[in-house]
Amino acid sequence: MRAFATLLRREFSAYFLSLTGYVIISAVLLLIGLSFLLMLRAFNNDTLNAPLTEGFYSVMFFWLILLLAGPLITMRLFAQEKATGTFETLMTAPVSDRQVVLAKYTAALGFYVVTWLPLLPCLLVVHRYTSSGAPFEWGPTASTGFGILLIGSVFVSLGCLASALTRSQMIAATVSLAFGVGFFLLSFLKYTVTSQSGWFARAAARLSLIEHMEDFARGVVDTRPVVLYLTLTAFFLFLTLKAVEGRRWR
């Protein structure tokens, strides 16, 4: 456990000791700010029947952050260590492969959460300017955050796997992004099979990230996507562990 904590601290602090971490947070803040401004401009002097946060997921920048943050945060995890040669040093230290994978994943997920934290001050600023009728509710805001965390946990674990498979950060980020975008595009499969019935149409509907986020934004937490995201995360982490273990087989 101590080794895990030490590794976690090392990985997490690495984000804040380089400029990259701040650039990522700054870029996310810019995109969140842009999303809010677009929504405020669109609905200014208008009456909404739903909280402002309910429409947040439908702004393009939201998905841009969700899809880009994972690859950018995780690309260096294993690939950079392999490229600089510190990976072998790490693996010969008295820590298990599982501890290494979990520490790197937890640190990356922790940083992912940190990148989204500025959403709260942004909400409070918007609230401050629109205090006559609060444009959001805490319940749906919390469930939106929960949805962001769940989807992020999948993308981060996917990024861990991509980074563990290569020594090039660029390739890791590209592979991770490609799979992330592919998963996102599955959301649109639902619209092509909407008139059909049967298991395929149902499965397509159940895999829709957009639909899941729509629920979370409305304050509805469905256990089905929760289980889906948790199992996907566990699956990708298992593959990452096997990829890390695989170095010994050569």
Added chain:
Amino acid sequence: MALDAPQPSFSPVHRRSLWLNLALSVIGLLAIAVMVNYLAQRHYTRLHWTGDARFNLSPPTLRLLESLTNDVQVTMLFDRGEPVFGAVAGLLKEYEHQSPRIRVRHVDYHRDLAGAELLANRFNLTTADSDLVIFEAGGRHKIVRASELSDYNLSELVAGSRQARRTAFKGEALFSSAIAGLAEARTPKACFLIGHGEHDPASDRALEGYRSFASLLAQKNIVLEPLRLVGGAGVPEDCQLLILAGPQNRIDASEVEAIGRYLQQGGRMLTLLSWLRLRNGPSGLERLLAEWGVALGEGYAFDPPNARAGNDLVITNLTSHPSVKSLQGQSLYLFFPRPVEPGPAANRGGDAPKVTPLFGTAETGVVTGVDADGTPRPNPLRDRRGVIPLAVAAEKGSIAGVIADRGSARLVVVGESLFLAEPAIRSDANLDFANLIVNWLLDRPDHLAGIAPRPINEYRFSLTVAQLNQLRWLLLVLFPGSVLGIGLLVWWRRRQ
């Protein structure tokens, strides 16, 4: 072979077995993940983290969805920009999640012109028919339009506002009724007796119109038809409920006879007799009601400790009769009610009608006498005091030798009719009372019990250009810039 060439750690056979082991463990984990998700799809919960639980389905809707045996295709022909789109889509999604029989699809007539055209041809929609929801099952369909889905506060419009404020969303009541209507084999018919100055079911005039009551019946998939009994016409055979709502003139003897025949054949009747509308005159029904064990009292009841503004009356004394049991603890709001109570012919066993009071005044109730012109003349010595029954339910089983093709006859008599007119029907639990009474009369205890409209929360904001500029600086420059500044500082210090 060069000595510095890397040597494999494992033999080819061992390495193959490692890869096989990896492949099997991946397949095994994948299988477990699929099984877990399969189970999660079958046993799931949807938690609502909203303060107003606007997407929670009510128990009657849940019961209805559980009882569905046929597939129902729901098509939303809606523009995404329509104000109620989110509420409609969210609610229908809950229906879909709740029942595998419900399939929902959305056609945006701005984006999918061909789909919208197909629907227009199939359901004979006109160009004015935009933003609606079509429910289809077994070759039948019902349409709910966006204009029906909201209640509005028109006072702001009157006060000069550009648009009326939406106050409540009636989606669940309308959607559930539409589904229930498609699930029902036949639609019950209610006959609304006219020709004696009854309330008008098409009007929303204060204390006259019965539009909300008619809407309630429509929501319950009951077809309401006007009925004239003049000229010896009888009550139609397919009439499941006869409604007599606040006649102002005496009902003719031949008409009373037709009503009597209808009741003898196991008819169901809701009788609302207003003292104020009849100006203390006879309704013509007194004898018939007496035969059915119902006695109409003289004068009107009042109860000063339970009045809000004079001669109105807040009723909290509801009995435990099955029809109104669920209203206990709630109140009704009435005006000048006349006493209605079990008469001498009631509850005598055998074939005698079983008559039960539904509600009455509190112990402080008083029935005062009136002059010939209707002016109340209180007399502390003669006036009746105590609990005054104001409504009764009468039931009578099949009579020997009489074919009661509708089962047992049922009758509800209330000594007031204004309480179900506009806008009083929306006061207290008046609408719920109407709903429950109709359910009892039609023997539909589990039918959708008046699903209340959900209040709409409005989120309004108005930012000036200066405020928008300030926000732009804050959100696009100050926040990201300060984080970037900290990053540059860390980077610079580490370089030092």
